[in-house]
Amino acid sequence: MTAEHPALALRGLAKQFDGKVAVAGVDLAVPAGSFYGLLGPNGAGKTTTLSMAVGLLRPDAGAAWVLGHDVWADPVGAKQLLGVMPDGVRLFDRLSGAELLAYHGLLRGMDPAVVDQRAAELLDVLALGDAGRTLVVDYSAGMKKKIGLACALLHGPRLLVLDEPFEAVDPVSAALIRDILQRYVIGGGTVVFSSHVMEVVERLCSHVAILAAGTIKRVGTLGEVRGDRSLEQVFVEVVGGRTATGEELAWLSR
C-alpha cells in the first residue's frame, strides 16, 4: 500500500505562537526514496514544521501523513514507521550511550536480543564505543548528535526526520553521518532533514524545499530549484537577505 503514498505528506500545516505566525500553511509531498532537504534561515519555521509533521507539536490547522498514516488520527501506525531526531530537545542524558539505545529500542517494543545486537553495531559504526559508560550529558555536541541519530535509526524506520543533523558537528563526524544517511536512502529509506548549510544540501539532496517566514518559497528536485545558478544564490535571493555595505559598524576597525 505504501508504494502509492508519499513518504511524508503535509497539507496546510499552520501554527501561531501567542498570535505570532510561525508557520503559515505548509504543503509538502516527500516522495518515498528521496533525500529531502528543508532549507531556511534561522526562525523560518523549520523546527515548528517538522515538529508538527512528526506529532511533537499539535498544529492549529492542517494534517500530516507518514506513508499514508495520518500522524494525528493514527499516531501508532505513523510513529512505527518514523525515526525522529528533534533539535533543541534533550535526550534522556543521564544514561550512558548503550543504556540510552537499549531504552529507545525497548520503548519501540523491539526484542531485547535485536536491541543488543543493533546497539552494539551502531555504537561501533558511529565511533561511540570508546565513550564506554560515560553519561550522554557529558558527551560533546557532536557525540550527542550521533547518539541521537543512532536512537532514531535503531528500530529501522522507513522515514527519517532529522532537524539540523549537521549543526555543531565536526567535519569527521559530519562525513560519517552523511555516509550513513546515504546508505540508508540507497537501502530504500527516505530522509527529510532541515539545514541552513548550502554545501551539505547541495551534496546530498535529491529534492529541496526553501522555507522562509513560515511559507514554502521554492520546492522541487535539486535541479529544478537550482537552475543554472548555485543554491546559495537562489537561497539569498528568495530569503531576501541584506549584505553589509561597509558603512556600518565602522567602530569595529581600529
Added chain:
Amino acid sequence: MAVAVSAPTTPAAPPRRVSARHFVRLKLRVMGNNFRGQGWRIALFVAGSLVGLWFAATGFVLFAAPGLSGEGRYALMVAAFGGGVTVLGWLLLPLVFFGVDETLDPARFALLPLPRRTLVTGLFTAALVSVPAVAVLLALLGLVVTAAALGGWSAALVAVVGVLAGLLLCVAAARAVTSAFATMLRSRRVRDLAAVLLALTAALLGPLQLVGVAALRETDWDRLSGVAEVVGWTPFGAPWTAGIDVAEGRVWAAPVKLLITALAIAALLAWWSRSLESAMVGAASAGPAPARRGATGASVAELFPRALGWVRRDRFGALVAREARYWWRDARRRANLITVAVVGIFVPVMVNLGGSGFTVGQGQGFSAPDTSSPVLVSVSMLFVGVLAAVTLANQFGFDGSAYAAHVVAGVPGQQELRARMTAFSIYVLPMLGVVSVVLAVVLGEPGWIGMMVGSLVATYGAGLAVNTFVSVLGAYSLPETSNPFALNSGAGVAKSFLTLLSMLISAVAAVPMVVAAALLGDVWLWLALPVGTAYGLGAALLGAYLAGDVLDRRQPELLATVTPRR
C-alpha cells in the same frame, strides 16, 4: 565600584555602574514576560498572593496582640519565639518543600563583567522582591505596633529597623543555605554528607519541639521567658526583640542586637557569595559522571539496575528501569528523594513523641484521651504518605524536553504512569517500611506496625493517584540549571500553591484511614494492613487508568508545558 569593560576602541562611552536597581527591574521584567498570554499562571499567582496576604494579616495580628491588649509581659516571648520560628522557616522550608525562585539564575551572569559584590547585592535585592518576603514583612510589622504601644515612638523606630534587618536575615539565610546545599548535592562525593546535613537540620526540629512541649507542660512562664531572652540574643531572635528591649527600658541592648543581626547577615552573604561562584562555574553539567569504562555489547542488561533483575525486558520494564536510574542519577530528583526520606522518618517520630508528651502533660485539658493514639499515629502516617506522593506532582517537569522521546515513540499513557509509580515505589515502599518499624520501636508498640504500614500504603497510594493527575494536568517546566532547588521564573508562588493543593486533596483522599482508626478501635490494628494495602493499590491503579487516558490525549501539550522556554 565601576564596572571595567575592556573595550579599548570605545573611549567615548564610559561604562555605567550596574546597581541593584537593574537586577530588580530585570526580575520584574522576566516575571511579567512569563505571565504573558498565560491566564492560568496569572490566576495561580493571584491566588497564591492572596494566601500570602492572609498569612500576613494573621501574623500581624499575632505579633501586634501583646501591644494592643496591653499584655506587655508576653511581648518579648512573642517576638523571640514568633520571629525565631520565622527565621527557621526561611532556613528549612526552601529545602524541604518549595525550592527557591531562580527567576534570575546566577549562571546567566557568568559571562558578564560584574564584580561578585555587585552580583550578590543585586541578586539579593532581587530576591527581596517576592510574595513571601512581602508577606513576612507585613506580618512582622505587627511587632512595631507592639513596640509603639509599650514604648512610644523611639521603641517603634528601633522595631522598624529591627524588622527590616530581620527580613534581610531571612532572605539571606534561605539563599545561602539552598545555594550551599545545591553545590554539595552536585558533587557525588559529598552527597552522602549532604544527606546527613539535611538529617541534622531536620533533627533540629525535634529537640526544639521537645523543649517547647516540656516548657508548656510546666506552664512555667518564668522559665519560658528565660528561654525567650536567650533566643533574643541569638540571630534567630535578635532583630525582632530589639524594639521590645527599648520599650522595656533596656536601651543598651538594642544596638548590640542589631549588630548581631548585621554580623549574621554579613556572614550569610559571604557564604552565599562563595557558593554562588561554584554555581556559576559548574552550571554546564548538573551531575559530573565518573567515566567508568566498560565493554558494551549487552546494552539492555546495562540499562537495568541489578536490583531490577526481575523486571521484564519490555517497554514497561525499560520505563521502570530508566525512572529508577533517574531517581538516583538526577541531582534534582535525588534531592527530593533524600528530603522525603529524612523528613518522613523524623517528623512522625517527633510528632508522636512530642504529641504523647503533650497529651499526658495537659491531662484532661486536652480533649483526646491516651487511648486515641492510633489516631495520632494515623495522622502522622498521612503526612508521610502525602509528602512522599507529592514528589511526583511534577514528575514530567523533571524530564523536561527529553519527554519528546516518549511522544515520538507513542508510549501509551497508562503504561507510562504505572511504570513511573512502580519505579518511585521501589524507593519509597522500603522507606515507608522503615518509618513504620522505627516509629513502632520508638513508641514501644510493636503491635501497631500493621496499622502503620496499612495507613502509609493507603495514603501513599491515594496520593499517587491524585499526583498523577496533577502531573499530567498541572505540569510546569523546571529551569535547566544545576541547582536542584531552583524553580522557574517568577511563578514560585503559583507552584507552591499547586503543591499545597495537591497535598490537601491527597490528604482528603486518605482521611477514611484516620476515621477508621478512630471508630474501629482494636479491630483496626489487624484490619488496617490488608484494607490499607488494597485501598492504596486500588487508588493508584485507578489513578493511572484515568490519568493515562488524559495523557494519551494531551501528550504534545504536556511536552510543550515541560519544555523550558529559552
